[in-house]
Amino acid sequence: ASGAGAAVRTTRSTCPYCGVGCGVLIDSVGDGDAGAGAGAGEVGPRIVGVRGDPDHPANHGRLCTKGATLHLTATPLVRRQQRLLRPAWRPTRGAPLQPRDWEATERHIAGQLLAIRARHGPDAIGFYVSGQLLTEDYHAFNKLARGLVGTNNIDSNSRLCMSAAVVGYKQSLGADAPPACYEDLERTDCLFIAGSNTAWAHPILFRRIEAAHAARPDMKIIVVDPRRTETAEFADLHLALKPGSDVALFHGMLNACIWEGWIAPDFIERHTAGFAALKALVRTMTPTEAARLTGLGETQILQAAQWFAQSPSTLSLYCMGLNQSSSGAAKNTALINLHLATGQIGRAGAGPFSLTGQPNAMGGRETGGMASLLPGHRDPGNAAHRAEVAALWGVDALPAAPGKTAVELFQAAADGEIKALWIACTNPAQSMPDQALVRAALARCELVILQEAFAGTATADFADVVLPATTWAEKEGTVTNSERRISRVRAALPPAGEARADWRIVRDVARRMETVLRPGRPSLFAWDRVEQPWIEHRESTRGRDLDIGGLSYAMLEAAPRQWPWPEGASAAKERLYEDGRYAHADGRARFIAKPFAPTAEVQDAAFPLALSTGRLRDQWHGMSRSGTVARLFAGEPAPALSMHPADIARRLLTPGSLVRVQSRRGPLIVPLRADDSVGPQRAWLPMHWGSEFLGGRGQCGINALTQSAFCPDARQPELKFAAVAVEAVDLP
Numbered sequence: 001a002s003g004a005g006a007a008v009r010t011t012r013s014t015c016p017y018c019g020v021g022c023g024v025l026i027d028s029v030g031d032g033d034a035g036a037g038a039g040a041g042e043v044g045p046r047i048v049g050v051r052g053d054p055d056h057p058a059n060h061g062r063l064c065t066k067g068a069t070l071h072l073t074a075t076p077l078v079r080r081q082q083r084l085l086r087p088a089w090r091p092t093r094g095a096p097l098q099p100r101d102w103e104a105t106e107r108h109i110a111g112q113l114l115a116i117r118a119r120h121g122p123d124a125i126g127f128y129v130s131g132q133l134l135t136e137d138y139h140a141f142n143k144l145a146r147g148l149v150g151t152n153n154i155d156s157n158s159r160l161c162m163s164a165a166v167v168g169y170k171q172s173l174g175a176d177a178p179p180a181c182y183e184d185l186e187r188t189d190c191l192f193i194a195g196s197n198t199a200w201a202h203p204i205l206f207r208r209i210e211a212a213h214a215a216r217p218d219m220k221i222i223v224v225d226p227r228r229t230e231t232a233e234f235a236d237l238h239l240a241l242k243p244g245s246d247v248a249l250f251h252g253m254l255n256a257c258i259w260e261g262w263i264a265p266d267f268i269e270r271h272t273a274g275f276a277a278l279k280a281l282v283r284t285m286t287p288t289e290a291a292r293l294t295g296l297g298e299t300q301i302l303q304a305a306q307w308f309a310q311s312p313s314t315l316s317l318y319c320m321g322l323n324q325s326s327s328g329a330a331k332n333t334a335l336i337n338l339h340l341a342t343g344q345i346g347r348a349g350a351g352p353f354s355l356t357g358q359p360n361a362m363g364g365r366e367t368g369g370m371a372s373l374l375p376g377h378r379d380p381g382n383a384a385h386r387a388e389v390a391a392l393w394g395v396d397a398l399p400a401a402p403g404k405t406a407v408e409l410f411q412a413a414a415d416g417e418i419k420a421l422w423i424a425c426t427n428p429a430q431s432m433p434d435q436a437l438v439r440a441a442l443a444r445c446e447l448v449i450l451q452e453a454f455a456g457t458a459t460a461d462f463a464d465v466v467l468p469a470t471t472w473a474e475k476e477g478t479v480t481n482s483e484r485r486i487s488r489v490r491a492a493l494p495p496a497g498e499a500r501a502d503w504r505i506v507r508d509v510a511r512r513m514e515t516v517l518r519p520g521r522p523s524l525f526a527w528d529r530v531e532q533p534w535i536e537h538r539e540s541t542r543g544r545d546l547d548i549g550g551l552s553y554a555m556l557e558a559a560p561r562q563w564p565w566p567e568g569a570s571a572a573k574e575r576l577y578e579d580g581r582y583a584h585a586d587g588r589a590r591f592i593a594k595p596f597a598p599t600a601e602v603q604d605a606a607f608p609l610a611l612s613t614g615r616l617r618d619q620w621h622g623m624s625r626s627g628t629v630a631r632l633f634a635g636e637p638a639p640a641l642s643m644h645p646a647d648i649a650r651r652l653l654t655p656g657s658l659v660r661v662q663s664r665r666g667p668l669i670v671p672l673r674a675d676d677s678v679g680p681q682r683a684w685l686p687m688h689w690g691s692e693f694l695g696g697r698g699q700c701g702i703n704a705l706t707q708s709a710f711c712p713d714a715r716q717p718e719l720k721f722a723a724v725a726v727e728a729v730d731l732p
């Protein structure tokens with residue numbers, strides 16, 4: 001912070017919405033500490049505005065609509081009316097939540113968790129956390145779950161958005177490390193955007209793309225998306241493929257590259273392994289066959305292949321459209337195969353570049369705050385890695401039994417195997433697929449702890465205990481954005497009400513549990529300030545691909561930095577693999593030969609439409625935060641089901657009227673919209689609206705319809721595809 005004594009105080013921080021990770025300057029007025037008794041910010045400092053940080057390399061001063069209205073999410077009124085302000089718990093199941101003090105609440109939680117652990121074992125406890133948490137919070141939860149409770153049952157809502165990208169990088173390149181950077185958007189000659197509506201989901205990156213295209217009109221832009229999105233409108237070539245057919249497209253493009261001589265044999269020979277098996281696999285995926293499976297024209301596939309291979313540099317940007325799939329990992333590796341076969345990697349403007357949805361999905365990957373990961377990009381299935389982390393943390397051993405990923409956690413809770421769930425900074429009773437299952441799981445748990453900043457989420461209805469957490473503008477810590485850049489998050493306000501930092505809540509409950517689980521031994525959570533968990537995280541990265549051993553908070557105060565930044569480094573590595581050496585032990589990248597597979601469920605006579613869900617430009621996730629800003633509803637005040645006009649006419653439906661959308665899991669009633677950007681036999685819904693907006697608390701929102709079938713490698717559910725039927729609603 002700067003400007004002490006001035007009327008307006010400016011605090012440098014980071015936007016908490018998307019993975020672009022834009023720098024923000026928070027302007028606030030007023031001094032002193034609002035304190036616990038001050039009533040949620042009625043007195044004390046107040047935010048009066050937010051500006052883009054001109055010195056932040058992600059956004060150079062720009063902000064999108066969500067970032068530019070951040071100050072409106074922290075007004076005194078919002079902090080008084082929309083926030084969780086005190087700890088509370090139910091004396092008995094079904095009774096109303098009753099406010100309690102922190103000390104009694106910590107004692108209550110610690111006692112309940114210890115009792116469940118003693119009765120059923122550590123794997124009866126699960127943690128479901130969030131890419132909204134800061135790196136320090138992630139580290140605290142991971143250490144609690146694995147180091148103290150003794151379970152690998154910790155997963156994140158990031159499982160729903162980028163676990164397929166993690167697996168894709170690891171399988172193909174040997175490490176979960178996005179090799180490109182934002183500057184490559186300005187350096188590339190061909191931008192291949194697959195499964196990303198960048199214009200809406202990552203608006204500031206799209207501004208950079210628009211500017212790059214204006215400066216270099218010869219730059220080619222290819223967009224792969226079933227829907228004609230705002231991003232697709234901007235493309236030189238829009239490949240509106242059948243939902244779920246991406247692997248067929250990428251294999252068909254590779255077939256064309258091989259047949260036409262557009263591959264890079266020298267690169268393949270010197271830097272890769274496995275090309276022969278892949279070549280054999282794609283031999284029959286001719287452009288003709290790929291056209292049949294994708295619904296595209298052969299000439300479109302050939303054109304895309306030629307631009308991809310023959311442009312001086314090609315950068316691919318990809319996101320949920322590839323990841324949220326029952327073959328998400330295969331889609332990622334099929335795209336990376338194209339980069340490797342054509343040598344489009346390891347140079348400025350070239351490479352596969354996944355975008356993260358959430359502000360700190362990357363930090364969760366780095367700290368290993370997911371069932372399939374350990375700190376420092378280690379593997380929980382590797383005994384040596386477990387021993388390394390145990391030594392770093394000062395515990396005897398880490399659990400070896402595999403942890404349950406998001407869908408599996410809730411399935412296990414529904415089956416009665418998981419008895420306690422500690423949920424932090426996420427709203428699974430809205431955001432998880434197959435809501436009927438998730439809600440049954442939450443209802444069956446003996447103990448649901450919800451650590452949240454905002455009041456009244458659907459998950460709170462199932463919570464036995466609610467813990468008020470601080471949020472943006474009140475928190476200190478770090479986040480990592482899509483280009484591996486770590487930025488500081490700083491507090492401009494004191495906490496609302498009695499809210500506490502997430503890492504501190506974990507620390508205080510953990511210390512109470514330690515009196516039983518580690519009597520007489522030094523605390524694993526001897527932290528007084530937020531930098532201490534960060535330093536522990538940093539130490540876990542030494543010698544690893546994401547080594548940040550040379551970074552300190554003081555250096556991050558000066559400027560956000562990209563990893564790796566080992567001890568003694570003087571500059572960031574903007575791009576990885578420029579030396580042609582990949583992270584597999586032999587230094588070679590791998591071609592992954594996975595065949596095309598159809599979606600987990602199919603369209604048929606009963607469910608003839610392919611439904612996809614996605615983001616709007618002006619809303620964020622379940623709208624806990626963005627829903628507090630009236631201005632952000634101006635473009636889309638309510639959800640609507642988009643359908644092609646021909647499909648509407650064939651069913652004798654009326655645009656604007658209510659329709660019942662029915663999947664194999666449940667129904668949803670929403671208004672209908674005629675929209676020819678959605679292809680025939682398809683439908684689209686925005687993902688943001690939950691039960692509180694749709695049909696009342698008993699209803700399940702949009703994820704009543706979606707399915708929990710998941711990718712066998714990445715365990716990421718297929719949120720982008722559900723077969724549905726649509727019919728008119730007969731109003732009484």
Ligand code: SF4
Binds near residue numbers: 020068
């Ligand atoms: Fe925030 Fe993302 Fe918008 Fe940047 S692009 S201001 S990080 S929501």
